[in-house]
Amino acid sequence: MPTPTPFAIRFDEENRIASAIRAPMSITPYDAMAALNIPPVNGVLTFHGGGSNMEATVIPKLEQFFYEGLMPFADQHRLMMIFGGTRAGAMEALGNAYKRAKATTPLIGICPFGAITYPRHPLSQSNLIGRAIARLLGVDTSQERYPLHPSYTHFVLLESGVFGDESPFLVRMSTVAKKHLAIVANGGVITQIEVLEQIRQKRTIVTIKGSGRYADELANPKSQTRTALPSDARIITVDIEEPKSLIAFLRAFFQVLVS
Secondary structure, three states, X not given: OXXXXXXXXXXXHHOEEEEEXXXXXXXXXXXXXXXXXXXXXXXXXXXXXXXXXXXXXXXXXXXXXXXXXXXXXXXXXXXXXXXXXXXXXXXXHHHXXXXXXOOOOOEEEEEEHHHEEOOOOHHHOOOHHHHHHHHHHOOOOOOOOEEEOOXXXXXXEEOOOOOOOOHHHHHHHHHXXXXXXXXXXXXXXXXXXXXXXXXXXXXXXXXXXXXXXXXHHHHOOOOHHXXXXXXXXXXXXXXXXXXXXXXXXXXXXXXXXXX
């Protein structure tokens, strides 16, 4: 399979440029990293969480939680962060926190190409090329598409037009570093599918209590969601009002990096 050619997405209003690739669903994480020219990192944080269905009042709280409890450690120790990459819900909160912190560690957005938009996106053109691409992806050009967040540094745009199709690849991105952590903020059915696969792969899950929906269900040890999990599932709960608790856990989990 030929290596995808990276291209620049220019967010002129924010004066930022992200590197992106369009890739087949079969691309491997290592091929994506190579195509985007991302050097090795010390660890990987995958994020699983809510988008447009997340309560608007929670987004700034989550942004502050990420800004205080995540960004200083992740940036200092070069932990790559991976999420959906759009301006919606928890993804927006993470991108906003990254910008506020002036972080430089890679922040990767994994998206279905036909379900998102960005400046000069081919599907935004009402021409033959745009319509032809839409037909290939099985995308209705009139469907709502979500803008990419300009603070993400890289994007992998998979050849699909349906949210959720990117989930298997997002989970597989956990394998590009020896140390990996999955962080859950809010979320619904797609988030649950991703988290269950991370648990099946014996990975540690951090769920943010107070971010709502699936994350709160996961944080409650007596909930049906939690009791249905395998007995060896490793679930760590942190409170959205206590960002220092996340810093403490990150230091313990990635202790090799801080020793």
